Amino acid sequence: MKVAIIGAGVMGLSTAYYLSKLGAEVTVFEQKYLLYGASGRNSGGITPMIDKKELIPFALKSLELYDKLPAEVDFNFLFRKDGYVKVAASDADAEKLKKDVRIQNELGVKSKIVEPSEVKELVPDFNPDSIVLASYCSESGVIFPWPVIWGLARGCRENGVEIKDQTAVDEIVIEGGVRGVRAGGEFHKADVVVNAAGAWSNKVSEKAGVKLENKILKEEICVTESIKPYLDPYIYDITYGVYLSQSARGEIVGGITGREVQEISTDSTLEFAARYAKRATQLIPMLKGLAMLRQWAGVYDEGKDGLPVVGFTEVDGFVQANGLGKHTGMIVAPALGRELARLIVKGDNPNLKEFSPRRF
């Protein structure tokens, strides 16, 4: 079986990797370079504390895969499991945290509610007056997204996957069903074409004549200068959308959850820097003197009902693998890619039925 995957982000590469293990002949087409899209621009927060119950089993399975994959592909992902704290700054959001934790616990996530004073024990210099309530999960942490992509790419290549960067797919050739793609001036025969193009998925889907109405979100993010190991858990304020953590390089990496946009743009704004700095220093006042070194933006997508879009479409051989959503792409992609590889090879996979593009 020949499979063409469009997009070399975490979803495209994990699908390619597991497909290659099942014996498929895979080519991945990347319009720019590895890490150009959202997989190279996110902050690496990894937790099964997700507020969409459909995604939680995939997050739990991905945590297991993230333990195994580095040895399999011979690349250290720099995954640090120092916990994840979600904080709420309003009473309504505090109730949401409580409800989410109940559902998470039912599905096997070891998350719990913690009082603001307890957050101070997890996070030095935390200002408990800046929040109402928090939730915490120790089986979570921070991964460095770049080595995840390099490592998956390495595993793919070892298994014979060809990754063509700087190669945009110009045409998806369909005669009855998928016949292949035209990219870089050449025709590449394929039995299956997978659209794992993230924020570009709607446009790619158009090339197959399939309507896809994923939301496109733009998210801004920044890093400070490096400091010695200081901040263990990843912190996400669900009320303000502000999140921050310390990277393996010692920088404090933080941002504000994405907002829907009509057009893809990766401009940086001062408005973001100011909003982020204000809330981050309310949460941890000691960060005030730390200097921001650089800021950037990324774009990603989310299914219009909030869930990923993964599975076969009405065009025979054309597969969606996109819409992974806010704060969830890096954590669900390994397990989602593995299940998708099984779907493609076997033609059926009940584990993915909730994400089928045919639900719309």
Next chain:
Amino acid sequence: MVKERKIVCRCEDLTEEEIIHAIEEGYDNLESLKRYTGATTGACQGKGCLMHIIRILSQKTGKSPEEIGVTTQRPPVNPVPLYVLSEGGESE
């Protein structure tokens, strides 16, 4: 010997040898090389090392500096403390 180490990026403590090794590993375009080595992403934001990186890439790949291009420049130009940023930019 220490005196034989040619430091290319002072912020990330990268030697010329390490840059060449990364290029040989396949990170042979500027954007990938930057991300793999960390060069140009430190406190000086490439002011000290970008030209050296382009020179080494040019020598190793045979591409001209024009073909290699430059990395995307990110704001702020110089580091700015969070307490300064938190005072500005209110528009909502």
